[in-house]
Amino acid sequence: MRFLLETARLAVRSILRNVLRSALTVLGIVIGVAAVIGMVGIGQGTTAEVTGQVSDLGSDLLVVHPGSIMTGGQLAPLFDEADFLAIVDQINGIEAEPLVARSGSAVFGGESTATTIEGADNGAIDILGYDLAQGRVFAETEMRSGAPVCVIGSTVREELFGVGNPIGETIRVRQLACEVVGLLVSKGATLGQDDDNVVFLPVRTMQRRVAGSRDIDAILVTVNDPQRMGRVETEIEALMRERRGIGPLEEDDFDVADMAEVASMVSDITGILTGLLAALAAISLLVGGIGIMNIMLVSVTERTREIGIRLAVGATGGQVLLQFLVEAVFLSAIGGAVGILLGLGLAWLVTGLLSVTFIVDPVIIAVAFLFAAFVGVLFGYFPARRAARLDPIEALRHQ
Amino acid sequence: MSAAPVIELRGITKVFGRAAATVHALKGVDLSIASGEFVSIMGPSGSGKSTLMNITGLLDQPTAGHYLFGGAEVGDLSRDERALLRRHFLGFVFQGYNLLPRTSALENVELPLIYQGRPAAERHEAAMAALTRVGLAGRESHRPSELSGGQQQRVAIARAIVARPDVLLADEPTGNLDTARSREIMDLLQELNETEGLTIVMVTHDPKMAACSRRIVTVVDGLISDDATVGEAA
Ligand SMILES: Nc1ncnc2c1ncn2[C@@H]1O[C@H](COP(=O)(O)OP(=O)(O)OP(=O)(O)O)[C@@H](O)[C@H]1O
Ligand SMILES: [Mg+2]
Numbered sequence: 001m002r003f004l005l006e007t008a009r010l011a012v013r014s015i016l017r018n019v020l021r022s023a024l025t026v027l028g029i030v031i032g033v034a035a036v037i038g039m040v041g042i043g044q045g046t047t048a049e050v051t052g053q054v055s056d057l058g059s060d061l062l063v064v065h066p067g068s069i070m071t072g073g074q075l076a077p078l079f080d081e082a083d084f085l086a087i088v089d090q091i092n093g094i095e096a097e098p099l100v101a102r103s104g105s106a107v108f109g110g111e112s113t114a115t116t117i118e119g120a121d122n123g124a125i126d127i128l129g130y131d132l133a134q135g136r137v138f139a140e141t142e143m144r145s146g147a148p149v150c151v152i153g154s155t156v157r158e159e160l161f162g163v164g165n166p167i168g169e170t171i172r173v174r175q176l177a178c179e180v181v182g183l184l185v186s187k188g189a190t191l192g193q194d195d196d197n198v199v200f201l202p203v204r205t206m207q208r209r210v211a212g213s214r215d216i217d218a219i220l221v222t223v224n225d226p227q228r229m230g231r232v233e234t235e236i237e238a239l240m241r242e243r244r245g246i247g248p249l250e251e252d253d254f255d256v257a258d259m260a261e262v263a264s265m266v267s268d269i270t271g272i273l274t275g276l277l278a279a280l281a282a283i284s285l286l287v288g289g290i291g292i293m294n295i296m297l298v299s300v301t302e303r304t305r306e307i308g309i310r311l312a313v314g315a316t317g318g319q320v321l322l323q324f325l326v327e328a329v330f331l332s333a334i335g336g337a338v339g340i341l342l343g344l345g346l347a348w349l350v351t352g353l354l355s356v357t358f359i360v361d362p363v364i365i366a367v368a369f370l371f372a373a374f375v376g377v378l379f380g381y382f383p384a385r386r387a388a389r390l391d392p393i394e395a396l397r398h399q
Numbered sequence: 400m401s402a403a404p405v406i407e408l409r410g411i412t413k414v415f416g417r418a419a420a421t422v423h424a425l426k427g428v429d430l431s432i433a434s435g436e437f438v439s440i441m442g443p444s445g446s447g448k449s450t451l452m453n454i455t456g457l458l459d460q461p462t463a464g465h466y467l468f469g470g471a472e473v474g475d476l477s478r479d480e481r482a483l484l485r486r487h488f489l490g491f492v493f494q495g496y497n498l499l500p501r502t503s504a505l506e507n508v509e510l511p512l513i514y515q516g517r518p519a520a521e522r523h524e525a526a527m528a529a530l531t532r533v534g535l536a537g538r539e540s541h542r543p544s545e546l547s548g549g550q551q552q553r554v555a556i557a558r559a560i561v562a563r564p565d566v567l568l569a570d571e572p573t574g575n576l577d578t579a580r581s582r583e584i585m586d587l588l589q590e591l592n593e594t595e596g597l598t599i600v601m602v603t604h605d606p607k608m609a610a611c612s613r614r615i616v617t618v619v620d621g622l623i624s625d626d627a628t629v630g631e632a633a
Pocket of ligand 2: 448449450
């Protein structure tokens, strides 16, 4: 025990004796660990964000929209009111809400802001996870008649009204003058996109007075019994294929997305990216380990005489081995610690830029640190063994 | 001062190299050294003196023969077993001092005690005492590069005696020093031998240095050619 303490002291001294060389030696380890910690941190933050968003929407939600996720295109024909009504009529155990989206500007007095204009009834606004902060939602008659009323997000309010009260004011949305009846609670940003920069109009108002068509961009379907998610998905697919006249060998030109599926896809992608980067980082760690081995080999040669002296006064091979091994492990552990700090800094910076949660995972940190130390053991062992096996007489005679 | 000898070599041979390139450095050495003796080993260059010292000091193994240290056979011990014997019973002084560079005199002297696992306070005390013993009190914080050759050799002697070994082995301890400095080192060794009963085996080329010991063993071509008590020998 006392000897271990002496060994540790010796290792620290010999590392400090040549600070610059020690720093260059551990650079590979530092970069490797920083990359692992940084990338995993960013990946976890993003995944958590997406998962949180999806659980906001609810796992009982299906989104039906034209164009498939795979082809990504909006080239496929849009849905119309008849498609929506067919789903409502023919699929059991669901609630459905249409959605029409456009971009455009909202103007009040001298202020103007670019925003997303969504045609959505009360049900859809609720499904999308918005809560009312002030005022009211649409009245039944307003939705049925397509009245010029709107509910706005907090960003639009700030842009147009500052801190003033928007309720009862009339704003212009594209060409339509409409009365603000409600203000929504701020949802914040997801992955850099501001969810509060939005103006909601009743679907009918949107179709008649803004879009000028009866097209529907997406249909939100809430399944009453979560057990039936899969069944409902298949039923909707069959119905839409029939309605859109898709032959048995043709691909769907629409998509029914299960939110849990979307979430797992996103986290799969971040997982793959994280894995790839972690593999690169592991290679960097390996290169760092070889750097340590190289320097330790040089050190053993430089200190051959010292080793001879230690052997002569009664050090066993094991004690010499331990001395060099501890030095290598200290080096790599210091590199690991510095790398962890750097990586956390990197993750903090990037998650901040993406406006994503900054997550510190103590398990990953512990694993990275232990792995760095293990690299020290692995690559320090060979030089240390060489030192331990030196012949005392030859070592003493060395230059 | 007789009884069992502390060192007893019987028919020790040492062969270096292999096949055609073999060198027979020792060709069957018998040597017995009692506790408290001060023995000089002389002989021409390449006669096998250092080889004999290395085997006696358990730094090397004989090719054949028996080596009894304190009455026990040690000729066939493992590397680590020999290290343990060196740690507890032997002290070394080399021609080239062999101190750790960039390390204070005190820490150099403490080195054997570290491997003995002694606590820091005890190490410090013993090392200070040993440095005082060799006349270097006040120089404990100096590094080897800040000391003269004679002083460095004194540090080496302090290191060799700090763990109170049974035998001190010195291979040409004055080989790098001028006459006055050599004289001082010899006085110190003589004093250690007389006042503390330390057994000393020393290789030297200088008859004046050898004259300070009490017995002179002459090695020629790997064999002992003469073994005489100082004063009697020719
Ligand atoms: N490791 C070795 N490998 C091969 N030959 C060696 C080795 N060590 C010593 N020898 C040879 O053994 C012989 C005796 O060498 P040794 O060093 O014991 O002589 P020495 O008496 O100490 O000489 P000097 O007075 O010059 O120091 C020499 O011929 C030397 O070349
Ligand atoms: Mg020699």
